[in-house]
Amino acid sequence: MLHFTFYLHLLFSVTLAGNYSVPYNATDYILLNCGASSSSSNTVSEDGRKWVTDDRSKFATSNSESASMASTASRQDHSVSQVPCMTARVFHGEFTYSFPVSPGHKFLRFYFYPAQYSDFDGTTSFFSVTANNHLLLSNFSAYLTLSGEDDQQASLIKEFMIPCLETEKLNVTFLPSLNSSAFVNGIEVVSMPKNMYINHQENSLIPVGTKGSFDIPDATAFETVYRLNVGGATVANVNDTGMFRTWFDDSPYIFGAAVGTTPSRSDNVTIKYSEETPGYIAPVIIYDTSRTMNDDSQINMNYNLTWSFSVDTGFNYLLRLHFCETQMEVTEEGQRVFDIFINNETAELSADVIHWSGGNSIPVYRDYVLLIPTEGESKQILWLALHPSKDVGSKYANAILNGLEIFRLNKSDGSLAVPNPQTDPGPSPMLPSVGKTKKKSSLVMVITTAVFSSLFGLSFIACSLIYKLKVRRVKDSAVSVQKSSWGQVPCPSNSTCATSVSLLPSDLCRRFSIFELKEVTLNFDDQFIIGSGGFGTVYKGCIDGGSTMVAIKRLDSSSRQGIREFQTELELLSKLRHVNLVSLIGFCDDHGEMILVYEYMQRGTLRDHLYKTKKPPLPWKRRLEICIGAARGLQYLHAGVKHPIIHRDIKSTNILLDENWLAKVSDFGLSRLGPMFQSHVTTVVKGSVGYVDPEYYRRQQLTEKSDVYSFGVVLFEVLCARQSMIPGLPKDQVSLARWAKICHARGNLESIMDPNLMGEISPLCLQKFGALAESCVRDVGTERPMMNDVVWGLEFALQVQEATERDMNIDMGGHEVITESSQTSPLMSKGAGRGTTTDDDNEELFSVSRGKLSESRSTISSVGRSVSRGDADRIKSESVFSEFMNDNGR
Template identity: 55%
Template sequence: MDKTSNTSPSTTMLTFALSLFILHLITSTTTDASSPYTPTDYFLLDCGSSSSSTSADNRTWDGDARSKFSPPNIANTSSPSTAEEQNPAVTQVPFMTARLFPSQFTYTFPVSAGPKFLRLYFYPATYSGRDNSKSFFSVSAGSHTLLTNFSAFLTAAGTVPRQPFLIKEFVISVNYNQRLDIKFDPSPNSYAFINGIEIVSMPNNLYIRGPDYPIPQVSQQQPFTIDNTTALETLYRLDVGGNLVPGKDDTGMYRIWRQDDPYIYGQGFGQTPHRDVTIRYTNDTPEYTAPATVYTTSRTMGKHNSVNLNYNLTWIFTVDSGFTYLFRLHFCEILQEVTRVNQRVFTVFLNNRTADPEVDVIQLSGDNGVPIFKDYVVWVPLGDNRRSKQDLWLALYPNMDSKPKYTDAILNGLEIFKLNQSDGSLAGPNPEPVGTTPEAPYPKSPEKEDSGASSPVLAVVGGVIGGVLVVAVMGVLIFRRRRRVRDSGPSVAKSSWVPISVTAGTSTSTKTNASSLPSDLCRHFSISEIRSATRNFTDDFMIGTGGFGNVYKGYIDGGATTVAIKRLDSKSNQGAREFQTEIGMLSKLRHLHLVSLIGYCDDDGEMILVYDYMANGTLRDHLYKTENPPLSWKNRLQICLGAARGLHYLHTGAKHMIIHRDVKSTNILLDDKWVAKVSDFGLSKTGPDNVAQTHVTTVVKGSFGYVDPEYYRRQQLTEKSDVYSFGVVLLEVLCARPAIVTGLPKEQVSLAVWGRYCMRKGTIDQIVDPHLMGQIAPECLRKFGEIVDSCLRDEGIQRPTMSDVVWGLEFAIQLQDAAERNKISGGDWIGIVGCHTMLSPATDDDVFSGSKSSGTSTLESGRRSENSYAAVGVGSENVFSQIVDPKGR
């Protein structure tokens, strides 16, 4: 018979009120009364302990041995234990004791309705002689699965930076039953354990905000809502640019804010200014949103100049594939000089896609010292069968469209949450066993271990097989090393990337299951997805063709995202190697002026690349042989500047120098806002990897009319080879004619040679695009001609760097703007007529004889006087035979 059946309603109410009062007393004694938020529910359970203990942050933890939250038969269904390893980095409470479960075990907590923080504490040590690396188990909370076949040992080993313990934090909503069950379920032939459990309530609209707060989804038109049926796992919570903020210094919910240094990508870590300003919270950003110290520290791009346009401020985070993630970015302008709208404006990229094109913190907050936050949701698709985790990128880049005062970006704090899948699960796989050795192997899950016992015979057979495999692997490595030496030649017919046939029984598949392509950095598409996106490669969707093959317009993600799909032509002599190079290069690069690679497909022998769709096509599409209206001179200058910034990033902003090797007007794409993006990295090469090397020796590749003559003669590739090619592009932009026109007189066939000749003769106005007549200011044309002349010099050492080219183009734009303002105010405007003395005079023999000057570039030395033009000859007429194959790429 139920013992409570005779209890009166008044007695029940009195008991409930007394419980709440006691709970309030407990809460008030363990939380700071001055905290912005006081939790209604607050439980600290020291598992495996029989008494109360005080942790290093002065919080009181109750032992679970006699706790009302534990099941009555706790002594029969579990066992307490003390950690046998004492690690000085691990605080005593709650990590030194643990509760071990050989079978299913449930803790039950009476809580009020609403969202809660659930924190599970794990210290993977040895307990009661049991090796904790052999522990695998699942954990659920209510209807949500939090962990599946979880190994605390593997997960702790995979933390960045590595930690000897774990705190897994979840956000769980309790709806109506006012009870939270935490269930532990060991995997077969294993056991579960837990060191501590913490439950803290939170404000209702902190993270789970419901349909009244729609969140933008990256690359999706429909917003995302997080309601009380959604569970979250906290993956990262960072005080960006600051120091560790321990839980006791949080706003009453004991969140830990860590440093962001381990997640910064490359050398572009910017600066970390700190200002002791008063943070003024608002109704939209209450005081409990984040502690003030998060908002008084930040990471910015540093000095406010054009150098910041050459890189992204980027963080990289490892996440599980196949989940949706909530990013909360915290902002607060704390610099005294940033107080007005349009002073610091920047773009936010997530997973190589634009999450927010324009963030102006002052515009959003209204004033300096007022904090705000912005939420974004991004879906991370499943990777291939070999990789279950991916790197997710967050990048900030200055948005200069509205010409803000500063070239900068800022971030103060960051929180990243994983959202549960449709089945309610948050469980991801254990980290990959990276860095294992035979002496210290990573453990295997009991579900994957062989059930049969080993024997001496099996050991001998295994040893023999292992020895044979070692010899075979050594042979393959030697062969591959020799092959790499031979493969430095021009042939790409035999590629190291080929579809691998996998035989199972009598069936054969040609899918590339063994492909080593980086699906963790870009999305892997199946051929069925690609066919669906292009309506089976219908001609109606074809938007271009090239040496690689056809390019199609496509629609992915249910038609919400428009993409460009480049499909390798099986008859093309440019194939597998360039396909792999393109993915390997572009998947690791993030920049506003580089085309974004979304993913690839390597199914059924196909080699397909998927990019962001560039609505305005190639630069050449708007210069000549086109029905498109001509671009204005100002538009052309901005496009040239954007492309130059993209190339400069390749040369200096990436981890290793990258030489594009195929810069031309068809490889500069224009998006719907006419932003230039460098594309096609199939021929790209990594530059010298140490300062002692000045070049990379390689066979000549590129496109006829654009190839650096010094590279052609010596087969020595440098970043100055890209500079030469870009100089040809600048002439294309100015003159609106192809790089090579074979039907013209000999001296006019090459645009590079003919353009320099006209500039030296002072007759450049005779070959300028007629559509530009009257648009170009004389000062701007003079500066532009200086840049072109410097880029096209015969010897690479005399050419400017791309940084100098960027500066020169910025200066040319300033000259054009100043001249236009002067014209509007009544000044004299002579157009390009009369600009016949651009460069120092030279004879025809100087230009076409291949004579060389010992002078250096007026740009490469760094901002010399405009009047210091050096007279330099160009290469011989052998430049016309730069590539044996006249078709080029």
């Protein structure tokens, strides 16, 4: 009987524990497809949810004359969902929806697609929105809001959390601004668990940087500003524990090059939700990945893992940080202890996830409140930084974060409204004062008009004076240009800038005049040439008084590439920001010239270090780290942006290496936006011979798996150190991809491996790397892995290699031999074979592999691995940029 009672108790405990992971069942769940006809059958969105039309809806309580139905958008961006964004409800006067709901907070989401409709222009709409006496949007322009975002998306979702306490109604009112109309494409109402984000006095928060406590009362309204899947890809349009939240990739917000590592959850670890952190707090996929620091404790103590976010002033912000230790090496308290800083203020000292949660694989979260005062600009930067705690004796000097949510809390008057981004080209319609007399409204308009007129006049005078001071006359030119390259420069009549400049955010892409670039290259003198390719010639130059080295790609008038490729690369790179993508500094579209200016990559292309070179062979671990970096760049293009991008020209000459051996993907001239609603994009075949996906070549159907194939060829290039195509060889050996697949199938891949790597690669690492590369170059695209899987596979191969080297570096006494294992590992059996190089190459080789460890370990983060700054400062290398020297393949 005692045993029965024990097992019954155990079963009851397990059942209770399991209940914590049950998804939340929303009691209120309304999806309104605004403007859709009542006879419309297309009411199911991409995520499988069914939307109902608001045509003659029971939720519409206002006079029907105040609203009209906008026809289908005349032009639709492929990144925009068909439902609910293709139709809109237009409001010409005040209009209210009333939703019957249960008490408690509700997710209220608005969908906006500011496009041209048959009888309505969404780009010129200004309006306000209130919900249960909370002002959510004021004189809001969906078009300007989208224009102010870095990713330049075509549609917008605004998510709020609104309290419904004293009434069982959620009343949402649209109020057009003066001489304008309001519109909305979709409205979503979803209930949420009680007190999910509400904080009461018994568990008060401490505001960051101040003393005292902070209470979030029941009547607080929130707006979601950021929700990030830290260390993982964007998770959108899924049943996120019953509330359909979207979690975005955090990599665009990482500050600097120190991106840390992104380990995945161990296979034998299961997420265990608890009473304090039930399953609806965040889905399992958020805890599957994380972002941590590097493996080297000394390096980690010298930098912070940092994110930066743009926020509006004058509000309190709630930051919720999600943690979960899922790696088997961290299982006890005190093993990973770190500090949390928010806006350079200490938010938490000695944070210990295991101590908070009670064990490995148990999620936990921490909430912090920060006040952004109304000072200076309307936008400020919010910083979040993690740093290993000092003097605590933790086993791992490291930090970790799995997820992050940032919410704006309403002001004392109930408002969440913020100004439109400062990209408005002209005066916008004025908002009538709500609840005030017309007389006061008119007075406000008069005063505002006078103030704006005065400011405009003063600004015009100031700009005129500044322009006159900065204009200079250039030799042999009748055109005066602005010396400062930031911002807009007058366009000559023979320029093509009208087709490109208007598409660019001026704060992200610098515009140069042709005279500036001629000056830094001595009129494009041949002595500055560092490469050439399909686009034209690449020059080296120094800008900003010689402080910044750049690579300058100048379109050759006889080049087969032209305006389209120039604009493609310009538009894409000006909007993309990732540590593993080459950075575009600026452009020149002046006097018939088309020129792109990039960051300078000192170590040139990956191919420069593989074959037909006097440079010393790359050690195997460095090759793996380069492959991981390039794979992360492609992973970001495919899954880290809202609309996937297919590079279409991945090869070893388009993977660049900076002074610290950090790999970056370059050359986006042939890139295409990937499919959103279809399985592929039908397009003319472009790329480089030897790298083109055979399925794409046969069917002219481009997919993300086409990039995976090309990258698989690069992986074999890295392993075998030979060209992708060698026409003079026997038929089976002409194509590297084909020959490598044959050798892999025979089980003798080492027979075509770079001889310099013999004895250096562990057999298991070679097996894993070869299997991954072979899966990438399979003939059928559906059999190839996604780039996420490629990244994980490469990271695993590196871990296998490092584990083998660690085992080999243990001496008879059980002490680890401290060596630079990438070069001096006992796995190596080549003797002096690496030493036959030139003097300069010997200096490079010695400084990397045979220098003292303490001298070569001043590093920064490189896609989860450490790359040496100290080495880079001592190394002499022949520096070239990204372009391949022969254009026959394109």
